[in-house]
Amino acid sequence: MGKMIHALSTGLPKEMKKDGMKRSIVTGIKKDRVEEVFLTKDGFKGDDVADKRNHGGPDRAVCFYPLEHYKKWEEELGRVLPNAAFGENLTVTNMLEENVYIGNIYKVGTALVQITQGRIPCSTIDQYTEADTLLKRTIETGFTGYLARVLEEGTITSQSTIELVEEHPEKMSILTCNQVYFANEDWKAMEEIASIEPLAEDWKRRLAKRMDRLKQQS
Template sequence: MEKNKPLIHTLTVGMPKELVDSKGRSMITGIEKQRVQEVYLSSQGFEGDDVADKKHHGGPDRAVCLYPTEHYIQWEQELGKTLPVPAFGENLTVTNMLESDVCIGDIYKIGDAVIQITQGRIPCSTIDRYTEANTLLKRLIETGYTGFLARVLEEGTICADSTIELVEKHPARISVLYCNEVYFKNNDAIAMKQIQAVDALAEDWKEKLEKRIQVLQRKVMS
């Protein structure tokens, strides 16, 4: 087996349902997913998988959620406890696909499907509530270890033991980690424009960055 070849650690899907946290607070969320051996991936996402908050999650640009296995070790050490897999609502927990190496626009063939990376994941408070760890969301943002999302270029079946092949590296070579650092620091209009210029970037990110660029430019002018 090739060294550092991307691999599927777990393949999971799940529908939104009610979850009650340790404080008795109820939420409807799709974060809890179950392992499957085989599932079909369409342009809208995996069969048997959905999100509750359609405004902030899901849609064609965010059809697949991936999270690097390697980060679990760090989070479990920091939190002093074992996390469920998946802890972040990801469909694919993957090895050898870190945010520092994966770039916006990169194209991967996974099983019969082909996906393209579109954006870093913007984590929400559901992660803290689901994992019962009130520092995890903050740490994901601080480190940029958010995982990432993808659109589907070719639909097809993915199995738990399917291979992951890099089909094409995007020429801009703008990593997910770099995007996260720029996005969460929110003070570099030039870097934002550089990210915004990547054709494969999710439309939602293009719009968010445009608003931020305009705010920064008004500050400079005032």
């Protein structure tokens, strides 16, 4: 089955106040479908994040989320989720976390992107979807989506094809990375992940800190 774009979405940070929230927050999670957009090294034109410490930047320029998970979450929640509920730019089919490897290079439209890390979800997902379980469940399952850097800028449309140009030889899947990252106890597995050159610098730093701590404890 071919890899397809189900939705191409962008959005700028804006104030969000939902029922049950004590105060409003500024977030870029709400994104609207677009038909065509230019992708730069820093991300899509007309798209941005509010929390630049934990989101965005060249290693996290593009956010993917598999469409297949929506059915599971909607069944669990008993309702339909909004477009790009996880703040993703590309809602895609046939690109599950278990089949996408760190360092994989994909041609999307005329752009070239490289997978860098699993998405580390935050509480904004629960606030945006008005669910109190989605953050916990994405971490438990490892169905977090994933992020990419831009190797070549280009134009992407909602009809663009996604082509695997180069599969990274280490074959370290996003799902495996998530399972190790969130379990937070196997420093040897962390070492293996951290050694993969295309891994996002932020993940390399986070894993290095954890490995040091675990080695000291052992």
